[in-house]
Amino acid sequence: MGALVRVLRTAGELWPWYLGIILTSIGVALTSLATPFIIARATDEVVAQIGGGGGGLAPLLWLALALLVAELLNTVLTNLGGYLGDTMAMRLRAILSSRYFAKLLSLPQRYFDNQLTGAVINRLQRSISEVTQFLQMFANSFFPTLITVIAVVAISAFYSWPLAVLLVLIYPLFTWLTALTSKRWQRLEAVKNTELDAAGGRFAEVVGQIKVVKSFVRERSELDAFDGHYRRVVATTTEQSRWWHSMDILRRGSLNVIFFGIYLIVFARTAQGAFSIGDMVLLLQLVAMARTPVMMMSFLVDSSQHAIAGSASYFEVMDAEPEPHAAVSAVASPRLDGGDEPPAEPEPSPAWPAVPGAPAIAFRDVSFGYDADEEVLHGISFEVGRGEKVALVSESGGGKTTLVNLLLGLYRPDAGEIDLAGVDTAEAPLADVRREIGVVFQDASLFSGTVAENLSYGRPGASAGELEAAASRAHAHEFVARLGQGYDTLIGERGVRLSGGQKQRIAVARAMLKDAPVLVLDEATSALDSRSERLVQAGLEDLMADRTSLIIAHRLSTISSVDRIITLKDGRIDEIGTPDELAASGGIYAELLALQASSTRRSRKKLATYDITG
Structure with missing residues (x-):
């Protein structure tokens, strides 16, 4: 239960709801306990009037x-407590x-x-759902049950101490038998959750790559793996x-x-005259009130086991080490009462402290x-001057994108230092570093x-x-204007x-x-046909x-x-120079130019290993 207590501490600002639930629970318990006393009194009155006495x-x-x-x-307080419990559970889920x-x-x-996207999503849905569902049920039923049980035991002790002893014996016995059950159950639950996360992760991955699945006719194998x-x-x-x-048979059989x-x-004490008929009715109702929560404890414990397993998955993520100088943290709670008001834009950061x-x-x-x-990468050292355009060239997998x-x-380098305008990026907030860099990736x-x-x-x-x-500078305005709703056209998931x-x-x-001072083009035109590339390249020249600009090129025409x-080469810098200098050096760039000039199949194959076309 320590993990669940940690969940409640995490959302400590919900204490007004906790307090409200406790107070309504006390009211529900007291009104529930009043009913058996009233019925017992009525029973004695009816018996008395049947015998010729009573007050009419x-x-x-x-x-x-x-x-x-x-x-x-009882009805009003039960529903008020239910409302507070439901609201608290949803606020807790939001937090x-x-x-x-x-x-x-x-x-x-x-x-x-190291994670499947779908597994991360599935873990969020499963762990938080299980925790909040249990806490909602716990909030709506636990406190009334607890107060009722205490009152029932106390009242029973007033009438007969052996009766109270038997009632008290129920709870430690049930808890002990449950503890015997829990360890093995938790181990099996962890195995089950691992499989569910893997299934959910693969499901999301397949849906996101459905064209690939269908084109390779892998529907059956994917379904078989999912079913597995x-x-x-x-x-x-x-x-x-x-x-x-x-x-549970052993637990409930013992009860x-x-x-x-x-x-x-x-029954025996009533037959002996120690209890009146009204007393017997009162005690039977109190025992029934104690019996119901005990019989429900299997369900409560079952739900709590799911919640404990879910909270373990939740805190496994929450305890992971964040990246240094992360742009956001998990400290602040979300705004829960802002309606549909859009969030305020963050204050702009001060200018980059360039040296x-x-x-x-x-x-x-x-x-x-x-x-x-x-x-x-091994011992990489180079500088890029302000306003300079530098291209990175290597074989496929040679470390360009890693840079x-x-x-x-x-990622953080294992050794060495990376400076941006004279400032060590390892010492600067990542949000500030990334604001200084505009990026166009190979994947849009x-x-x-x-x-x-x-x-x-x-630019929000x-x-x-x-x-x-x-859009006009990027030669996108023309096709956007032809879309059904123009700039308000929905483009689908990942722009499908x-x-x-x-x-x-x-x-x-x-x-x-974004208009950042540093621009990174990671094979930015590789997905374009020749006409589109010419249009975009004109815009990129204007932008650069x-x-x-740091350019991972796809075409030699861009490098030139x-x-x-x-x-x-092999994770190390081989050459640095102007296109003219490297064209005459006999190194990688000169080799690329020679391969481009050659029309043999072997040359084209070698050129492809550099992800370069003419």
Whole structure:
């Protein structure tokens, strides 16, 4: 239960709802306990009147009215407590979900390299749903049950101490038998959750790559793999359920024996004259009130086990180490009472503290490996002057994109230093580093929503005129204007309703709108046909003017217009120089030019290993 207590501490601002639930629970318990006393008194009055005594109709009328008032109050308080519990549970869900999302946003890229997207989503839905569902049920029923049980035991002790002893014996016995059940159940639940997360992760991945699945005719194998996960879930659930319910027979059977003793005491003491008929009715109702929550404890414990397993998955993510200087943290709670009011835009950061005369970009003896035992970059050192255009060239997998990832702070170098305008990026907030860099990736990476929403991702709050101007510079305005709703056209998940070239032009316009001093083009025109490339390249030339640009090129025609070229070989810098200098050096760039001039199949194959075309 410690994990569930930690969940409640996480949302400590919900204390008014906790307090309200406790107070209404006390009211529900008291009004519930009033009913057996009123019925017992009425029973004795009726028996007395049958025997020729009693006070006539008036006392019976008052007792009936008292019963009505108690039940009406119970109805109102039960629903008030239910309302508070439902509201608290949803607010708790909002807080836990927001903090989970904030935590994911703060985690380093390396975390996501080892996770299936669908598994991350499935874990969020499963863990938070199980926790909040249990706490909602707990809030709506636990406190009334607890107070009722305490009162029932106390009242029973007043009438007969053996009766109270048997009632008290129920709870430690049930808890002990449940503890015997829990350890094995939790282990099986962890196995089941692993399979469910894997199934959910693969499901999301297949749906996102459905064209690939269909084109390779892999529908059957994907379905078989998906079904395999659920077959293992079913097998684990069968074992888990058999164990749980076998133990539940023992738990509930033990309770049945104890209740047999309780009923025997009540019946015998009434027959001996120690209890009146009204007393017997009162005690039987109190025992029934105690019996119901005990019989429900199996369900409560079952739900709590799911919640404990879910909270463990939740805190496994929450306890992960965030990236240094993360742009967001999981500390603040979401705004829950803002209605439909859009969130306020963050205050702009102060200007980047550039060091006068320092190069725009500097890699100083940088080494890096995605795995601890395998480096992909070794001692990389180079500088890019302000306003300079520099191209990176290497064989496929030679480390070009890795350099961009390091510059953006998606990964931290294992050794060395990366400076941006003379400032060590390891010492600066990542949000500030990334604001200084505009990026166009090889994959356009658009979001569902409208064209305007995707463009304004580069500058939230940009006017319609600014959006249109950026789209025009990227030669996107013409095709956007032809769409059904223009800039308000929905483009589908990942821009599925646009062609590859159209998506890339939107991505280029997005970078133009950001207008950062450093521009990174990670094979930005590789998805474009020749005509689209010429259109976009014109816009990129305009964007790169008076701007520091780092270019991972796809075509030699792009490389030839840069100020300098850096070639990489086996994770090390091979050459640095102007296109003319490297053309005559006999190195990688000169080899590429020679391969381009050759028309043999072998030359074309070799050229493809550099991801370069003519």
